[in-house]
Amino acid sequence: MTRDLLSLKMFTFTLATALLGLLFTSCSFGNKKPSYKRIADHKIAPLFLQRESLYDLHRYLSQEELSNKILQLFEAARWAPSEYNKQPWKFIYGIHGTQHWNRLFDTVVPGNQKWVTNAGALIVVLSQNRNTDGSPLPSHSFDTGLAVAQLLLQATTLGLVAHPLGGFKHDNVRQEFNIPEEYTIEAMVAIGEKASQEHSNESFSKRDARQINRKPLSEIAFEGNLKSA
Numbered sequence: 001m002t003r004d005l006l007s008l009k010m011f012t013f014t015l016a017t018a019l020l021g022l023l024f025t026s027c028s029f030g031n032k033k034p035s036y037k038r039i040a041d042h043k044i045a046p047l048f049l050q051r052e053s054l055y056d057l058h059r060y061l062s063q064e065e066l067s068n069k070i071l072q073l074f075e076a077a078r079w080a081p082s083e084y085n086k087q088p089w090k091f092i093y094g095i096h097g098t099q100h101w102n103r104l105f106d107t108v109v110p111g112n113q114k115w116v117t118n119a120g121a122l123i124v125v126l127s128q129n130r131n132t133d134g135s136p137l138p139s140h141s142f143d144t145g146l147a148v149a150q151l152l153l154q155a156t157t158l159g160l161v162a163h164p165l166g167g168f169k170h171d172n173v174r175q176e177f178n179i180p181e182e183y184t185i186e187a188m189v190a191i192g193e194k195a196s197q198e199h200s201n202e203s204f205s206k207r208d209a210r211q212i213n214r215k216p217l218s219e220i221a222f223e224g225n226l227k228s229a
C-alpha cells in the first residue's frame with residue numbers, strides 16, 4: 001500500500017471518528033430546513049445529520065460575503081485538538097472568480113468538476129508530516145482530519161455546504177502551489193450553497209436525495225475485543 005493511500009485512509013478514518021465524537025448541543029441552520037432523510041439509531045445533536053456532502057449547488061453569496069464566512073470555517077478548524085498541540089494543518093483556498101480558484105479548479109478531476117463548478121470556494125487541506133528537525137509527526141493526518149471535521153460542521157451551522165473531495169490531481173496541486181514534501185496533500189473541500197428549486201440541477205438533486213446510511217454500531221464499536229466482519 002502506498003504512503004499516499006495509507007495517508008488517505010487515515011484521514012478518512014479521522015473524519016469519521018471526529019464526526020461521531022464532536023458534541024454540538026446547539027446550532028443555527030440559517031433559513032435552510034433540516035434534511036430528515038438521515039436517521040440516527042441513537043440520540044445525537046441534529047448537526048451531525050444536517051451535514052451532507054451535497055452536489056446540487058448554486059452561488060448566491062458575493063465573493064466578499066463568502067470570503068468573510070470562510071474565515072469562520074478556518075477559525076473552527078483552528079480550535080481542533082492535536083497531538084502536543086502541534087496543529088499540523090494548513091489550508092490553501094481560492095474564491096470562485098479569482099485566479100486562485102482557476103488554479104485549484106484545474107487540478108480537480110473532470111467527474112468532480114461537473115459539480116464543483118457551482119461551488120463558491122475550493123480549499124486544499126495539507127498537513128505537516130514532520131517536524132522542522134526532520135522527525136516524523138505520526139498523528140498529522142489524524143489531527144488534520146479532526147480540524148477538517150470541525151470545518152465541515154461549522155460550514156453546516158452557517159447554512160453552507162462543505163463537500164470533501166479526494167478526486168483531484170495531487171501531483172498537480174503540489175507543483176502548481178509549490179508545496180514541499182514535508183506537507184501531505186490530504187484532500188480538498190468544496191464550499192458552496194445548496195441550490196434553490198429555481199436553480200436546481202435535476203441529476204445533482206436526485207443524487208442528493210439518495211438515502212445515505214452508515215454501518216450499524218454493532219460493526220464499528222466493541223466493548224472489549226475487536227470483532228472483524
Ligand SMILES: Cc1cc2nc3c(=O)[nH]c(=O)nc-3n(C[C@H](O)[C@H](O)[C@H](O)COP(=O)(O)O)c2cc1C
Pocket residue numbers: 011012015051052053054112163164165166167168187212
Ligand atoms: C477524504 C474524502 C474524499 C472524498 N472524495 C470525494 C470525491 O472525490 N468526490 C465526491 O463527490 N465526494 C467525495 N467525498 C464525499 C464522500 O463521498 C461522502 O462523504 C460519503 O459518500 C458520505 O456522504 P456524506 O458526506 O453526505 O455523509 C469524499 C469524502 C472524503 C472524506
